[in-house]
Amino acid sequence: MAAFLFNGAEEYSYKMLVEYINQHKKYFPLYKTHDIFAYFENLIKAIVTNRPLVLLDSDLNPSEVAGVDESQVNIAVQLPDYHFDDINSVVAALQKSSSEITIFTSGTTGQPKKVVHSIETLTRSVHLGDRYKGQVWAYAYNPTHMAGLQVFFQAFENQNTLVNVFNMQRSDVYQKIAQYQITHISATPTFYRLLLPFEESYPMVQRVTLGGEKSDNHLYENIKKIFPKAKINNVYASTEAGSLFAAKGDCFQIPEKICEKFTVVDDELLIHKSLLGKSDCFKFDGDYYHSGDLIEWVNKEEGIFKFKSRKNELVNVGGYKVNPGEVEDAINAIEGVRQSLVYGKANSILGNVLIAEVHLEDGAEVTDIEIRKTLRKQLQDFKIPRKIKFVEAFLLTRTGKLKRS
Template structure:
């Protein structure tokens, strides 16, 4: 029986069970904020079959956080009754899911790490722009390593759903359970943040069943790319550029993005910031663009002009002033992560009355014998003195955000 959604040691739900559930309930929660991934997925499918709007938010938001999203208590309690006819079988489900949907919308919210989260509305076409449907993808098994209420999770969900693939939850699991899930369910495809892959890597374990690995949401550096090649020896490794506002825009097999000629007039770079044509912004969100261009907030380096090749350095708002010098925190982070004894790190700044800011770092090490002084010594050959963190904290784990990215304190 074709499996729809699985969680190791918890549940296995088939597509037939999903269909029975959809036929029995014929309703969904308008603001879907379940802490059960299956219930969120069921709500999305029901809203799609009903060709009506759905809003996705995190289950652990406080009342104050919800109010900042302009979502009111009556909306949180609202249940949409659906009018779609009974689904006959899996083929009927797939046929209905691929029918053009003109009214369906999904409201998502940015992570809000730099302020109040922004509401972004997507249509079916914009959310599935990068989805590929083909017979050779029918046997794919997806390791689901994103939050299902954010853009990356929704995109992976539709890639799996529209090919009738099995989805296996890997998000927020312990490392041993992730490894067990990949092996037990013979996962073939994984899409996750670089932080997820760094935490998974142990230097010896190889996942030979995995044939495609996608990294997104954070910068992919050359060290991690090499680690992915070692960890997934039979996989194609894809680096994706995407955002909540525009969805997936382009991808590469490494840290450098060689842009297709068709994108030449769709993007521009001003003062190292990436701008994207407003045509990639859903019509409901045109206020995000100015003069037909959307400022992404991403700082890029142009490697070559012909063909146009860029490298994502990090976010503009991660540039801090240290004693009159501008420092990009992701540059420091990349240097620290390149050290052979480092598993992962988080670099952040703290206000200082003399320098304006100082750089600090939390770091997880492979070797317990390494000290803060050792790290400073290694970094002295990689970074200018003002870029080296003043304070380095050796920690057991790096805190992550709700979307699975490194949390900068």
């Protein structure tokens, strides 16, 4: 039987997981822990016994989110008697569970918001079958958020192996890929950018998936060099709706079977309420939810589009609406740049001016003058940052994405 989880020096088998589930018939409805195996054990026990669960980050301060009673965190509740003969029976119970799982948005641009999901919506994108057996997944997401849950369910329902690499340094990630012969990686573009520069390629990786942030062709080209035999795809998922679209490159296509569940108003993608979890924070326009994601059609008749930016990330510069992502793409494509972050700073004359923070690859020598010279060939003057700052690192959210607030 395949290993369930490698976490540092610790190895956990599926047999061990079943034994823990059978032996410890209590669970924590609100649970905070740094122990990822204990977290998964608690998650599975709640689901297979049809119990509600609130997922909390291990370092969460309850004041950050509404509706969390700190006195109830890590208080165990007795479960009714049960017994599972093997991992197959655990998976079967999970697949028909009526549990409701509460998760929180990542807080990329504001306070995290609470969303309640059924197991059906959380596992909507899971693929099952013999072709998915024997996969080894790099676990590169925070386990308490949507993307981490989706990777977990995909691996767990196929009894694959997970290798925890979340928040690891570049050299450690590469060491884990080689040691455990990792075949699948799903992570944010920020995660992949932090793998640069690289010294060798890893042909054992079969599939690379990007999600959670806008990516760019420069990053795709580097990923192809690091993982030369991997198929690369992009996924669109949100805490509010789970996984909705997949793409090769940066063009997404709305699946025909759910095409009537979407509409676009003033370039913003709106999602029908039937695809969402439940939340008091949702605001609807009729039956549709404003996703906050701005898109541009590539082929409207076939439902093919590209994401442009988040609506609340546009910066007003002298009356022009600037998409920081467009400027970041241009900066990130410059040789020696690992990643950039562009944002607006209040200005009494222009409303805002653009500031760019730039993180260079190790050993790279790139000046602000060189960056501006390159940008002038590609962008209008009002899109060129007024100030360029070189930084050693960026603040990230708990989900591993750039923190833009």
